[in-house]
Amino acid sequence: MSLRRKLIAFLVVVLMVTGSIGLYSFLAAKKELPPEKEAPEVVNYVKVREVAFQNVETEVEAYGRVGSSQPIDLLAEVGGRLIMGDVPLKEGQNFKKGQLLVRVNDVETRLNLQARKSSFLNLIASILPDLKVDYASSFPAWQTYFANIKTDSPLPELPEITDVKEKTFLATKNILSEFYSIRGLEENLRKYHMIAPYNGSISVVNIEPGTYVNPGSNIGRILRTDAFEIKVPIEAKDIQFVELGKRVKVIKGEDESNSLTGRVIRMTDYIDPTTQTFHVYVSVENNQKQALYDGLYLKVVIPGKMVDNAIEVPRGVVRNKGEVFVYNNGQLGSRSVSVIKNNQNTYLITGLKEGDSLVTEAPLNAFEKMKVEIIK
Numbered sequence: 335m336s337l338r339r340k341l342i343a344f345l346v347v348v349l350m351v352t353g354s355i356g357l358y359s360f361l362a363a364k365k366e367l368p369p370e371k372e373a374p375e376v377v378n379y380v381k382v383r384e385v386a387f388q389n390v391e392t393e394v395e396a397y398g399r400v401g402s403s404q405p406i407d408l409l410a411e412v413g414g415r416l417i418m419g420d421v422p423l424k425e426g427q428n429f430k431k432g433q434l435l436v437r438v439n440d441v442e443t444r445l446n447l448q449a450r451k452s453s454f455l456n457l458i459a460s461i462l463p464d465l466k467v468d469y470a471s472s473f474p475a476w477q478t479y480f481a482n483i484k485t486d487s488p489l490p491e492l493p494e495i496t497d498v499k500e501k502t503f504l505a506t507k508n509i510l511s512e513f514y515s516i517r518g519l520e521e522n523l524r525k526y527h528m529i530a531p532y533n534g535s536i537s538v539v540n541i542e543p544g545t546y547v548n549p550g551s552n553i554g555r556i557l558r559t560d561a562f563e564i565k566v567p568i569e570a571k572d573i574q575f576v577e578l579g580k581r582v583k584v585i586k587g588e589d590e591s592n593s594l595t596g597r598v599i600r601m602t603d604y605i606d607p608t609t610q611t612f613h614v615y616v617s618v619e620n621n622q623k624q625a626l627y628d629g630l631y632l633k634v635v636i637p638g639k640m641v642d643n644a645i646e647v648p649r650g651v652v653r654n655k656g657e658v659f660v661y662n663n664g665q666l667g668s669r670s671v672s673v674i675k676n677n678q679n680t681y682l683i684t685g686l687k688e689g690d691s692l693v694t695e696a697p698l699n700a701f702e703k704m705k706v707e708i709i710k
Contacts, residue, residue: 379709381695382661383647385686390646392575392638392675392682396614398566400630402557403617404532410551411525414438418543419528423554427536432529435536436543436553440526447519448485454512455483461507469500489516534558537628562618562626564596566634567611575638575675576601576614584618585633586626594618594626598636638675646680651694659693659700660686666693666704 410416419434421427429435458480466473475493482490492513495501504510538555541547564584568576576598584594596618605612616634620626651658652673660667671685686692697704 378697378700378704378706380659380661380666380693380697380700380706382691382708383694385645385688385690385692387643387645387688390641390644390682392641393677394568394572394575394636394638395678396566396568396634396636397631398564398614398616398634400562400564400626400628400632402534402559402628403561403563404534404558405537405555406531407555408435408528408553410438410547410549410553412438412443412522413548414440414526414546416541416543416545416547416553421536423536423539423543425536425539428559429530429534429536429556431532435528435530435556437528438526438547440523443519443523443526447516447523450512450516450519451483451485451489454489454516455480455485457507457509457512458483461504461509464503465500468503469497472497472500488520489513528553530556532558533560557628560620562620562628563599564616564618564632564634566614566616566636567606567609568601568614569611570605571676572638573601573612573614576636577639580637582616582637583635584616585635586624586630592624594621594624596634641674641682641684644674644682644684645686645692646677646682647692648694649676649679649681651692652681652683658683658686659696659702661691661693661706661708664705664707666696666700666702666706668702 415438417437417439419436421429421433421435423436458476462473462476462480465476472493472495479490479493492510495504534556536554537557539553541551541553547553578598578601580598582596582598583590584596586592586594596616599615599617601614602612614636616636618626626632647658652671653659656670656673657668658671660669669686669690671683673681673683675682691708693700696706700706
């Protein structure tokens with residue numbers, strides 16, 4: 335009897351729980367659910383720029399090394415003892431144009447030349463009586479010429495010879511051959527003296543004064559200091575914009591207002607196999623306010639050729655190496671463009687239409703046909 339009561343009590347509990355659940359479900363179904371809230375629409379904003387073509391003047395920026403425009407190796411052309419000139423033969427020594435840098439002992443050569451001139455004087459003196467008789471019209475000129483010959487000075491030019499017979503007479507007397515032989519010796523004497531061809535400084539000294547030199551000995555090296563060249567490597571993609579004769583800006587230091595003016599004087603028509611660049615040479619004169627030195631690296635800005643019907647845009651505008659977004663009726667559209675020139679911060683492009691709305695700032699996840707609004 336006790337078991338039967340327990341079973342009945344259990345069934346009553348189950349029926350009560352089941353009834354409660356059913357009643358709750360019935361009442362819940364009768365209750366109206368609140369309306370679902372619509373998710374707010376995400377608005378993407380872009381900045382645009384109306385395309386207006388113009389003729390754009392390009393610039394090519396690069397860095398180059400300053401070098402002397404005329405470095406010269408001092409090579410001995412004759413043999414003898416080396417003697418100091420007007421300035422000490424020391425590295426770093428400055429000199430002026432026309433100063434004697436160094437010379438080779440020329441005493442013996444100079445005395446031999448003076449002896450030849452004395453013999454030439456004798457030849458002229460021996461023909462003066464014949465000239466006075468047979469070529470009276472030429473005699474005064476030859477007499478003056480004889481008086482002007484100095485053994486320690488360069489030989490003056492011969493009097494003008496217009497008569498064929500007179501020329502034949504002078505040739506048979508060895509006047510002409512001796513004259514040109516002496517001229518040759520005078521030219522050889524100049525090889526004993528090394529005269530500065532420009533203002534500059536001595537950069538290398540290989541042989542000290544007092545040493546005996548042979549023909550071909552490398553005495554040293556000099557550099558011009560009043561005119562320099564800058565060797566500028568230019569990438570192959572930019573060489574098309576560089577023109578000979580263009581005036582360029584040479585910037586020394588960080589301050590771009592602290593600049594010099596140079597000029598493109600030549601460029602190679604081949605690529606350096608090591609750097610894969612062309613070499614452009616810029617001439618620039620030195621001055622005391624902004625002194626240049628051999629070996630400096632300077633920034634060079636070269637105005638390039640004009641590009642017609644182009645537009646310059648920030649580099650971030652161009653994506654996928656040749657595509658840009660344009661705004662079209664509330665959506666993004668994609669256009670292919672040609673990149674004419676890469677600058678440090680911008681691209682020079684063509685391929686758009688006049689009046690297109692070029693997107694200059696877009697969302698990071700932008701895609702074609704994305705709905706967007708223009709932000710002013």
